[in-house]
Amino acid sequence: MKIFHTIIVICAGLCVLGAGCVTEPQSAGPVIIQSPPEYSIKVLLDSSAEKVSFRIEDEYQIVNYDTMEILQATGSSDAVEATIDNNSIRVGQQIFKSSKVIIQPKHNQPFVFNETMTYRGGLELIINSDKKTLTVINNVPMESYLAGVVASEMPSYWETEALKAQAIAARTYCLYIKSKFGKNRSWDVKTTQANQVYRGVRAETIRTTDAVNSTFGIILCDNEFTEPFPAYYSSACGGHTEDSQNVFGDSFESLKGVDCQFCRTTTRPSLFYWPDVKFDKETVNKNIFEKYPTIQQDLDSIKKIEAVKESKYDNNFARITSVKLTGSNGKTAFLRAEDLRLAIDSTGSKIQSASCTIISLDNEFIFTAGKGFGHGVGLCQYGAREMARQGKTAEEILSFYYPGCRFKSMY
Numbered sequence: 001m002k003i004f005h006t007i008i009v010i011c012a013g014l015c016v017l018g019a020g021c022v023t024e025p026q027s028a029g030p031v032i033i034q035s036p037p038e039y040s041i042k043v044l045l046d047s048s049a050e051k052v053s054f055r056i057e058d059e060y061q062i063v064n065y066d067t068m069e070i071l072q073a074t075g076s077s078d079a080v081e082a083t084i085d086n087n088s089i090r091v092g093q094q095i096f097k098s099s100k101v102i103i104q105p106k107h108n109q110p111f112v113f114n115e116t117m118t119y120r121g122g123l124e125l126i127i128n129s130d131k132k133t134l135t136v137i138n139n140v141p142m143e144s145y146l147a148g149v150v151a152s153e154m155p156s157y158w159e160t161e162a163l164k165a166q167a168i169a170a171r172t173y174c175l176y177i178k179s180k181f182g183k184n185r186s187w188d189v190k191t192t193q194a195n196q197v198y199r200g201v202r203a204e205t206i207r208t209t210d211a212v213n214s215t216f217g218i219i220l221c222d223n224e225f226t227e228p229f230p231a232y233y234s235s236a237c238g239g240h241t242e243d244s245q246n247v248f249g250d251s252f253e254s255l256k257g258v259d260c261q262f263c264r265t266t267t268r269p270s271l272f273y274w275p276d277v278k279f280d281k282e283t284v285n286k287n288i289f290e291k292y293p294t295i296q297q298d299l300d301s302i303k304k305i306e307a308v309k310e311s312k313y314d315n316n317f318a319r320i321t322s323v324k325l326t327g328s329n330g331k332t333a334f335l336r337a338e339d340l341r342l343a344i345d346s347t348g349s350k351i352q353s354a355s356c357t358i359i360s361l362d363n364e365f366i367f368t369a370g371k372g373f374g375h376g377v378g379l380c381q382y383g384a385r386e387m388a389r390q391g392k393t394a395e396e397i398l399s400f401y402y403p404g405c406r407f408k409s410m411y
């Protein structure tokens with residue numbers, strides 16, 4: 001069976017299945033085929049906002065979540081401010097005696113948030129336990145969310161099959177994260193690379209939205225299971241992707257490392273072979289202790305960092321997977337190499353990967369001979385681009401980077 005259809009074929013199939021073929025307003029950007037309403041993603045926009053603003057140039061509703069009363073509102077080109085007012089939520093001049101309100105455009109019109117971003121779906125405001133700040137969530141239909149993710153995670157001019165592979169990986173990943181973590185918190189994912197980068201409507205392009213539409217609802221399942229797995233992806237693996245177990249500590253059949261001969265060709269050399277990075281000991285200590293306070297209690301201060309476990313592959317590629325930290329008091333602690341990298345350099349833009357050599361000097365640590373960009377688990381984005389250039393389909397690309405994965409329609 002051919003898995004990937006054109007938009008027209010999917011639409012026809014959907015209508016037959018009764019799932020509906022609702023699309024969003026043409027004026028709002030590229031048309032996105034809508035997921036069934038029960039498939040939405042809650043994206044955390046802010047965990048501690050004192051106030052927010054939104055602008056909707058169309059009718060919308062404000063729902064008092066505690067009483068389920070609905071206030072109809074007429075939009076305008078003016079921004080409306082929302083704050084906490086005496087344990088209630090004030091939206092414009094209206095006070096809602098509720099711990100949560102939902103602001104929902106009536107005709108799927110995107111809304112402007114804090115005058116900087118534009119999002120599809122609705123806006124949820126929840127009073128935090130400190131009673132002073134709000135948790136702010138964009139509750140957005142799955143496929144609309146993906147249109148904002150694919151456009152943020154991969155350049156829109158990349159090959160169509162690479163964009164489609166990205167769309168399926170992103171859909172699978174967020175579905176897994178939602179089912180695994182969303183039940184125990186008010187949101188599913190963040191807007192950053194901690195999960196997947198999501199820049200909303202302003203990032204959307206016709207080509208990236210086409211990639212989402214033409215893979216509508218398709219997800220990956222791990223080997224013989226019927227459930228999605230965390231289909232991680234990263235920029236350039238550097239020569240070999242990594243077992244998820246070694247990087248994130250979770251184990252899935254389809255997240256085993258594979259020999260990648262593709263990203264080296266496509267990745268800019270300065271990105272593929274990253275320059276040496278030096279961090280003074282004071283910064284390294286401060287950054288690691290901030291994230292791992294118990295290490296400070298145990299080691300006092302970190303004198304030496306050394307690789308104790310590495311994945312070594314036939315193609316001469318190696319990645320550090322575990323490091324030993326030795327303290328000034330002689331005691332030791334261990335961290336996964338990926339955790340160390342992101343503790344020292346939270347964006348990962350300097351220490352680009354754990355495929356490097358660590359040198360401990362008296363006053364500084366040097367990360368040298370680095371290769372690749374990102375954690376290296378799952379899909380290698382630059383590798384996917386090269387495979388697409390060589391004529392491989394999204395299905396072939398995904399089957400290569402997630403060995404043994406199976407394709408399934410989620411709707």
Ligand SMILES: [Zn+2]
Nearest residue numbers: 237260263380
């Ligand atoms: Zn690669």
